Amino acid sequence: MQEDEVVQEGVHNYSGKDSYVVPKDPKVLQKLEWFQDQKLALMMHWGPYSQLGVVESWALSDADANWSRNGIDWEVTGEEFKKQYFDLNKTFNPVRFEPEKWAEIASEAGIRYLVFTTKHHDGFCMWDTKHSDYKITAPDCPYHNNHHADICANLFEAFRKKGIGIATYFSKADWHIDSYWSDKYERGSYQHRGPAYNPIENPKEWERFVNFTHNQIHELGSQYGQIDIMWFDAGWVCKENNQDIRLGEIIEKIRKFQPGMLCADRTVGGAYENYVTPEQCVPDEPLGIPWESCITLGTSFSFAYEDKYKSPREVIALLIDIVAKGGNLAINVGPQPDGRLPQGAIRSLKGMGEWLKIYGDAIYGTRVCAPYKKDGIAFTQKEGTVYAIQIFNDEADVVSSEVWIPYEGKVSEITMLDSKEAVPFEKKDKGYLLHAPQVVGEAAPIARVFCLKDKKN
Template identity: 75%
Template sequence: MDNSITVVPKEMDGAEITQTDKMEARSLKEEEKIEQGVHNYSAADDYVWPTDAKVLEKLEWFQDQKLALMMHWGPYSQLGIVESWALSDADAEWSRTGIDWEVTGKEFKKQYFDLNKTFNPIRFEPEKWADIAEEAGIRYLVFTTKHHDGFCMWDTQYSGYKITGEDCPYHTNKHADICGHLFEAFRKRGIGIAAYFSKADWHIDHYWAKDYPRGDYMWRGPSYSPAECPEEWEKFTQFTGNQIKELASRYGKLDIMWFDAGWVCEQNGQDIRLGKIIDEIRTWQPGMLCADRTVGGPYENYITPEQCVPEKPLGVPWESCITLGTSFSFAYEDTYKSPREVIHLLIDIVAKGGNLAINVGPQPDGRLPKGAVESLRGVGAWLKVFGEAIYGTRVCEPYKSKNIAFTRKGEYVYALEMFQEDETNIPEEVWIPYAGKVKNVTMLDSAEKVLFTGRDGGIIVKVPVDSTAAPIARVYKLEV
C-alpha cells in the first residue's frame, strides 16, 4: 500500500503560504518514513559516532547484549487495538479498523482517552515478568513509559493522565507505579533498562491545542506551527523536558532512553532541545545511551529498524524491534512466532551485527499471554546451550551463507547451521564456507571435537548425527 503524501504548493492556486504550511510540508515529508505506524530507519552512512568515552563504552556493552524484551502496554490493551495511532485522524483509515465505533472522530477520541478509567491490571506481577525474561535469555528491557497517546505508566508529577491518577482504578494497587516496580524487578536479575518515551503527546493541550484553524482534525504533529506560536511550543518543550528528566532522576539507573515520534525534531521546526536534556542527564547518568530514532545526528546512538532486518551488516550499532505476535500492542487470540522462528531471526540479526528487541504486548489484566511465554521459554532453552555463539559476539565474514551464519568472539568463530522444522535430511557432512585458518572444530552443545578437512574457501565437517528430528540450529565452534 502506498501511503506517500504529495503536498501541492499553495502558490499553485494563488493562496499565501504560511509558516504552518511550511511546517506541515516538512512534517509530511518526514511521515513518508512511516507507513501504517511502522517506521523506516536512518541510513548507516549518516551515523554520527559519539565522542563521549563513556557513551562509546556503553555502546560496546549494548552490542554485547543481543536480545531485548520490548513491551507496549497501556489502556489501549483493553480493546486489543493498535496503540495510540487511532487518535490521529490522518491515520484513521488504517488504524481504526477492527472495531465499529459508529461515532465521529471527536467522540472516538474521547472514548479512547477515557480508557484510563477502566484500566485495572490487577494480575500484574513484576517479579514474574522478570523471571520469565531471565529464563528467556533477555539481556535488557525496552518498556513503553509513554506512547503517543500521552498515558504515563509511571507516577509523573507533570500530568494527571497516568497509571497512578485518581481516575484510574489501578492507582491504589501496591504496584501502581508500574515503571518503578518493573525496572527494579528486572535490575535485580541483571537485566538492563531502556525507557521508551514518545516525544509527541496527543493528550496534553500544549501539543494538540484547541482553538487553532485545524479544529478537531488531528495528525501526528502539533495542531499549530511552533514558529507561529512559540509560547505554546515552549510550554510543551518544558513539559516534555521535565518528564524525561523525571524518568532519569527518580527511577534508578537507565542504560538507554529510547525516543519515538521522530517527526518531533529540529529539522521539522519542532525542537524540544533533546540534546541539551540528554547532556544534563549524563552528568548523573554517565554514558547513558540515547536512541533518538529516525532523527540521525549525535543523539541517535544506535539505529532502530522496525519489523524488518537489514540485508547486510550496517557497520554501526543497531537494533531491530520486531513483534513476537502480529502487533506491538496486545491482540486478542494473537498468534506468536515459534522459538525456532525467533532464534533464526536472532541469528540472522546477530550475524549482521545487530540486536533483536522482541516485542510482547501484555494482557489488559497484567499477565503475559500464554503463547508468548511458551515461545520465550523455548528461546531461552536454546540460548542456555548455545548462547556463547550469540552474546558478546561481533560480525565475522562471510556473515551468512545459505542456512549457515557466522559470529566471532576472540579466537573463536561460530558457525550456526539453521534448520527448518520440516527438514528430514540432516547432513552428516557439512560445508562451512569460512576461508580462514582453522585449528580445531567442536560441537558447541557437547564440546565434542569433530573431524574436518580443508577445502578452498572453507572446511568440510563430519558431524555426529544422533537424531532424525531437525534441530533449531546446531553450532560449530571453530578455533582459529
C-alpha cells in the first residue's frame, strides 16, 4: 500500500482481513476478548494546536499544505506559520483542566476505555518525557508548574479510578525531532510525512530516531500505570523506503510486565496490529476480526471553535451499527485550549449515556448475530439472548405497534429490555411479527430493544 492510499487529507485507510495475524500469546487473546466486550471508547486529540482551532499537526507538512492550511495565513512558503505552530507550546496553559471532571463525564456517557493522544505527529508530548524538551512539563510551557502538568499521569489515574481502560495514542512520526525532520538534507525546509532523508542511505540517523522512539514508548509503558492498549498512528513510517522502527521489540519488552497489552499498529498489518481501525467510516459488513472505528463527535478530531456535535440519537445509531457488525466505537472529542470539554460535546455524551444506562445490555459484552442489520433492525447476542434493536433516525418517525423481526433462529419468548414486559409475537416465514407495547410520548425513542430467547433449549 502506497502512502497516498494510507492517508488522504489526514484520514487513514484501514487494514483488511487478509493482513490480520491472530496473536499467539494467550494473554493477548484474552485481552482481545476484553477489548471486544468494551464497545465504546472516548478518543481525545489535545495539544497546543487547540489554541488555533486548526487540524492537529498536518499543516506542518508542506506536502499536505493544499488541504491542511485552509483558513491559515501561511504566507508564501509556510515557514513563518510552521515556526508559529511549533511555538504554540509557549502559550499553552490549560488552567481549567480537571481530570476528575473529564473522567466523571466519560463514566456518565458509558465510556469503557480512553484513547488519548500522548503525542501527535507534531512531536509535542503530553507527559513528562525525559527524551524531549518539547513537552507539557518543559520550562518554556506556562503550564509546566501546574499540579496537573503531567497531563497523561493525572488523566490516566482519574479514568482508572472510574474503571475505564487506558489506550495510549502515540504517533510513530515526530516532526519536531531532528533525527526525523531536518533541513540539512536535500529536501531543505520542504517536508512531507516521512523523514527528511532516506533511512537506507542514512542508517545511523535512522537508528538514532528508532532509539528515541523506543525510549518514549518504554516510558509510557513502564511509568504510567496499567496500559491496556498502545495505539500507534503514522503507519507510513513503516511503508516508505522499507523503514522499520522494530516496534515488536519494544512491545514485547513491555509485555513482560504488562502481560497481554494490546498493540494497534494501524494500517501496517501483521502481528502487532491486534485490531484494525477504520477512521471516520463504518465498514459495510462485519470484518470477522477485532476492529474499532474512530469517529469524531463534532466535525474535527482537534478542537474547532463553534463546532457542531452529533446528537445523542445520531451517536447511538452509529454505535448500534458498529456493534452489530462486531466493532467498537471510539468517539472523539477535542478538548478546549483552556482544559475544559465543550458544552455541546458534554450534552451529547451525557445523552448517549442516558440511553446506555437502560439499554446497555444489548451493547456491552455482545457479539455479532446474523443477519447483523436488516429491515431497520440491528442484532447482537450475549449469553443465550438475541437483542433485536429497532432504530429510529428521527423523532418524527412513526412508531408502529407491529414490528417485523427478520430473525430465523428459534424463539419461544420475547420481552422488552427496558420494562421486561412480555411481547406477543407470531412466527412467520423468515422471521417474527411482534405486537409491541405502545410508546408513550410524541417523539420516537432513539431505539428500542427486544430480547429474543429460546427457553426450550
